[in-house]
Amino acid sequence: MAAPLGTLDRTPPPFFRQGPSALTKLTFCSALALFLMVADTRFKITQPVRTMVATILHPIERVLRVPVDAFNAVGDYAMGLQQALSNEAAARSALARQAERAARVEQLQRENEHLRALLDLRAALTVRSQPSEILYEAPDPFSRKVIIDRGSAQGIALASPVINEAGVLGQVTRVYPLSSEVTLLTDKDAAIPVLNTRTFSRSAAFGIATGSGLELRFLASNADVKVGDLLHTSGVDGVYPPGIAVATVTSVERKVDTGFAKVLLQPSAMPDGVRHVLVLEPIALQLPPRPDADASPPGLPTPAQASKGAPK
Incomplete structure (x- = not known):
């Protein structure tokens, strides 16, 4: 049997209940924020709270920075290793050049002192490398x-x-x-x-x-x-x-x-x-090209001309 209409609960459920208006909440929060800013500036009332929160969060910050620090360390290591390899390659190339010169100096000096002074030999060819x-x-x-x-x-x-x-x-x-x-x-x-x-x-x-x-x-x-x-x-x-x-x-x-x-x-x-x-x-x-075999000194006939003028 249906209940009479007068006995029904007409109040809205809690989900639809209306509290203070949005404008009232905004005004209250703005005033509270302004009050806290002025109070913190004048009386430093939030300084102990800020200090306590920073002290509590410091270990958490350190733990959260471990992956970031590790990533940065790996990047720095890779860059340093690449730079070291580049410097090593340049140093080895310079060492090889210096060693090649040093290996030839003593032998060339002994030969130059005895041979060039006597035979007036031209300077040794420069070796390109x-x-x-x-x-x-x-x-x-x-x-x-x-x-x-x-x-x-x-x-x-x-x-x-x-x-x-x-x-x-x-x-x-x-x-x-x-x-x-x-x-x-x-x-x-x-x-x-x-x-x-x-x-x-x-x-x-x-x-x-x-x-x-x-x-x-x-x-x-x-x-x-x-x-x-x-x-x-x-x-x-x-x-x-x-x-x-x-x-x-x-x-x-x-x-x-x-x-x-x-x-x-x-x-x-x-x-x-x-x-x-x-x-x-x-x-x-690096040697100069050989003279042409058909070339002859000035005033003399070439082999081809000599063969044409020879008696048959």
Whole structure:
């Protein structure tokens, strides 16, 4: 049975009950905020509260700043590491240049004092060079070759010598547009003319099949060579500048039955662990061009003219 209409509760639910108006609340809050600002300015009443809140929140702030500080530290470390690597690369390149000059100075000075004073030789050719970086070793397990990050686009020429601060490393044997292949001196097919700095005798050093060092071949058993002799480039091949360290004699075995001596060498520049090198321009590219074979001195007929005027 339905209840009478007079007994129904007509009051609105709490959700729809109206309190003070919005304008009244805004006026009250604005007045309270103005009062607190004036009181804080004049009487500093909120200073203890502010101090207490800051003290309580300080540990929380420190904890929340840990990820930010860690991120900033990682960024600073990465930037510092990159800068350090750049400085190391520049320093190694400068060291390689200075070592290349120092390796040639003593040998050139001795030769200059004795030869240029007597024969009035012209000044030694200036060797042009450029720094390079070894990218990786060649995948061939039966050879000793490395790949550098300079090629024909950077002016690398075939047969260019490759050195570091210790001495000769090898020679460019294949040139690509943006990289080059360098055959190391310890490769079984490598060869380089050398000069004994003690006796000034010339010979040729060859790589060993094992790839562990060098040896002097076709050397007479009575040749004047001793353990500890230093071998430098002789410069007679038109490729390597003279006076750069190549190897040191480590073993001399004289065989009477064959008439030759077995001389083993230790390379001055060990290729393992080398990263930065110098690529020199071959001396042959810096020499003046040869005169034309058909050219004749002034006043004399050329070979072609002489052949035409010869009696038949």
